[in-house]
Amino acid sequence: MATEAPLYKDPTQPVEARVKDLLSRMTLQEKAAQMAQIERQVATPATLTDLSIGSVLSAGGSEPRYRATAEEWADMVDQMQKWALASRLGIPIIYGSDAVHGHNNLFGATIFPHNVGLGAARRNVIACAKHFVGDGGTHKGKNEGNTICSYEELEKIHMSPYPDCFDQGVCTVMASYSSWNGEPLHSSRFLITDVLKNKLGFKGLVVSDWEGIDRLCQPQGSNYRYCISASINAGIDMIMIPFRYDKFLEDLTSLVESGEIPMLRIDDAVERILRVKFVSGIFEQPFSDRSLLDIVGCKKHRLLAREAVRKSLVLLKNGKDPKKPFLPLKKNAKRILIAGTHADDIGYQCGGWTITWHGDSGRITTGTSILEAIREIVGEETEVVHEPYPTASTLLALHQQGSFSYAVVVVGEVPYAEFLGDRTDLSIPFNGHDTISLIAGTIPTVVLLVSGRPLVIEPQLLEKIEALVAVWLPGSEGGGVADCLFGDYDFHGVLPVSWFRSVDQLPLKSGSGASYDPLYPIGFGLRMFD
Ligand code: BGC
Secondary structure (H helix, E strand, O other): OOOOOOHHHOOOOOHHHHHHHHHHHOOHHHHHHHOEEEEHHHOOHHHHHHOOOOEEEEOOOOOOOOOOOHHHHHHHHHHHHHHHHOOOOOOOOEEEEEOOOOOOOOOOOOOOOOOOOHHHHHHHHHHOOOOEEEOOOEOOOOOOHHHHHOOOOOOOOOOOOOHHHHHHHEEEEEEEEEOOOOOOOEEEEEEEOHHHHHHHOOOOOOEOOOOOHHHHOOOOOOOHHHHHHHHHHOOOOEEEOOOOHHHHHHHHHHHHHOOOOOHHHHHHHHHHHHHHHHHHOOOOOOOOOHHHHHHOOOHHHHHHHHHHHHHHOEEEEEOOOOOOOOOOOOOOOOEEEEEOOOOOOHHHHHOOOEOEOOOOOOOOOOOEOHHHHHHHHOOOOOEEEEEOOOOHHHHHHHHHHOOOOEEEEEEEOOOOOHHHHOOOOOOOOOOHHHHHHHHHOOOOEEEEEEOOOOOOOOHHHHHHOOEEEEOOOOOOEOHHHHHHHOOOOOOOOOOOOOEOOOHHHOOOOOOOHHHOOOOEOOOOOEOOOO
C-alpha cells in the first residue's frame, strides 16, 4: 500500500496548515536545528542531513573558492540543498549572504554605491540561489566604521536617491542584542526578497547577528546557556551562531527540557522559519534557477549602477568664484593630470564589503576605475597624465614637459567594515591633504573625495581648490563619476549627513540650534545646470 505524502509536502495546502503539519512531526532536536544558522565552512552532510540545520550563510568574503563564478556559487548552494533535502523531514535550508551593495562576495558582480541599488543586488543574489540578504550592519554612526552603512542623520531624509530600492526588500529590521566595542546596541538588518516581504506581513523572522548572542555576557560567550535563553526568550527566532552549533543545540534542547525556555516560544520561532520557507517556495523549488546566472554583472545592471553613481554624487564646491563655475570639465583639453591614490583603484572605490569583509585595494573585481572612465570620456587629442603619488619633484618634471589645463585629484579612505573603520582622526589618509595642496598650488583642481563618510577638509585647502565632489564609495562603475564631471549629466545628490569642520564637533546634528556650525549642512548639494 502506497504511503500518502505528508500534508506539508503538498503545495496545494494552505501555508498555515503546512506549517502546523510539519511542526507536529518534528522532534525537539530538529526544531532547535531549524533555529540554527551556520557558516558555509561547517555546512556538511553531518550538519545538514543528520542534524537538519535550518540555515547557512556566507560571511563577508566567504566564497566557495577564490574568485568562484556565479555558477560555482549556485553549485555550492544546490549541493547543500541536496544534503538538507536528504534529512529525515527533507526541510530545505535558507541560504544567506551579505549583499551590501551588490552580490559583493562574488567576483565579477556589479558593485553598486553603498546603500543604493539593492533591487538589482538582490537579483544577483537570487541568481545564485540565495534567499536572504544581510546588509552588513546598519549603524547610525559617528565616525565608526559602520558609518558607510548608515542611511541618514535624520529619519525623514533619504540618503538614497532610490529609497524604494531598499524599502522593497526590507522584511525585518530587528535584533539589537549585541554590543561592539562596548556600544550597547548594534542593529543588524536583514533583507528578505520581496516575495517574502509582501506575503509575510508582520509574521517576520528575527535573526541575530554574527556571534551576536555571545555578546550578551562577558567574557563573550562564557555563559552560553544564559546567552541562548535570554535571546530566544526575548524573541530571536534564528541564531547566526555561526560555528559552535553543537554547543548551541545541546544547550538549547536542555534549556527547553528544564523549562527555562518554554516550548511555546520554540514552536513560535520554528513556525516563523517554516512559514518563510513555505511562502518563498523553496520546498517546491529548492534549487537555483540557472537561467538567471547571466544577469550577474550584466550590462543592464552596470548601467543601473552607473546611474546610481551619478545620482549619489554630491557637488560641494564649483568655482573659486561661484559666478565662474569650474565644472563641467572640458572633454577636449590638451593635457590633464589625474592624480591621487584613488584615481585608478577599483577596490578603493568599492569600499568595504567587497569581495572580502573589509574590502581591499586594486583590481579585486571587475569594473571601471575613475581614471579609466575619464580616459574613455575625453577626446582622443587629450593627453591624460596619471600620477598616483605626486611629489614636488615629479610634479615639477611633469610641468617641464608641458602645462596642464586642469587636474582631477582623487583621494580618500582605505576600505573598511564595521569596527575596522573606527577612527578618531578623520583626516584624508595617505597625506591626501598634502597631495591636494601640492597640485592645487599650480594647477586648477577639482578634488574627488572617495569615502564612506565626511572627512576633515581644512578651510585653507578648500579655498585653494576650484571644485569639490563627494563621490562616496561609488562601487564598480566609475563611469558615473565621469558622466557628471564632464557635464553629460548634472549632479543631483544632497548631503545625507552634516559635513563637520573638525572631529570635535561630532556628533553633529542639524536642529541643534546655535551650536550647529557645519562646513556644509545636511541637505546641501550644488548643481551645474539650472
Ligand atoms: C555583520 C552582519 C553580517 C555578518 C555576517 C557581521 O559582522 O555585522 O551584518 O551579516 O557579519 O557576515
